[in-house]
Amino acid sequence: xxxxxxxxxxxxxxxxxxxxxxxxxxxxxxxxxxxxxxxxxxxxxxxxxxxxxxxxxxxxxxxxxxxxxxxxxxxxxxxxxxxxxxxxxxxxxxxxxxxxxxxxxxxxxxxxxxxxxxxxxxxxxxxxxxxxxxxxxxxxxxxxxxxxxxxxxxxxxxxxxxxxxxxxxxxxxxxxxxxxxxxxxxxxxxxxxxxxxxxxxxxxxxxxxxxxxxxxx
Ligand SMILES: *Cc1c(COP(=O)(O)O)cnc(C)c1O
Numbered sequence: 001x002x003x004x005x006x007x008x009x010x011x012x013x014x015x016x017x018x019x020x021x022x023x024x025x026x027x028x029x030x031x032x033x034x035x036x037x038x039x040x041x042x043x044x045x046x047x048x049x050x051x052x053x054x055x056x057x058x059x060x061x062x063x064x065x066x067x068x069x070x071x072x073x074x075x076x077x078x079x080x081x082x083x084x085x086x087x088x089x090x091x092x093x094x095x096x097x098x099x100x101x102x103x104x105x106x107x108x109x110x111x112x113x114x115x116x117x118x119x120x121x122x123x124x125x126x127x128x129x130x131x132x133x134x135x136x137x138x139x140x141x142x143x144x145x146x147x148x149x150x151x152x153x154x155x156x157x158x159x160x161x162x163x164x165x166x167x168x169x170x171x172x173x174x175x176x177x178x179x180x181x182x183x184x185x186x187x188x189x190x191x192x193x194x195x196x197x198x199x200x201x202x203x204x205x206x207x208x209x210x211x212x213x214x215x216x217x
Pocket of ligand 1: 029208
């Protein structure tokens, strides 16, 4: 199955980069995938998944979690404040923290819930005004804010612009993380996971290469 192919690509890219494949976590991004494909990947033993919407993730995973209680979910898509309460209980990590108000809300909700997902700050490395993520210029202040709230900040996340070569974006994210003492880098998707591993990715977010093309809409 394609999961094996992706794991093979990760092993080769890690070897080429002089890294251990075990230091790279594969998030199988199951958004908009038919349930049978998701079950097949679970049956193959994979347990870490990414979803990009809170409501879709809840609808899909509440039943699946009964069969696979050790499955772990990461939110990789944008988080609206009114979905934050559910996100804090459903996900083990949130990769899309992009504004101080969201960090402040997550801090209050985590306090109430007695748990907090690991957090990644999403950085708009392409500096495209309309794109998700904090600008590189505003990232240091957001990193400081998340830390001052006592939240578990794991690292940084980026989605390079679709048309651009991804490597400079991965390098920019890695440099920013190193400047701030952040260990984890959520970067690399189906088309560019090798370049992400070469640049130090710790979390790959891979959808179509694991599951096949997504349903439209
Ligand atoms: C859908 C999605 C992915 C996976 O994309 P593929 O190209 O299918 O691997 C990764 N990251 C985010 C944020 C996504 O929304």
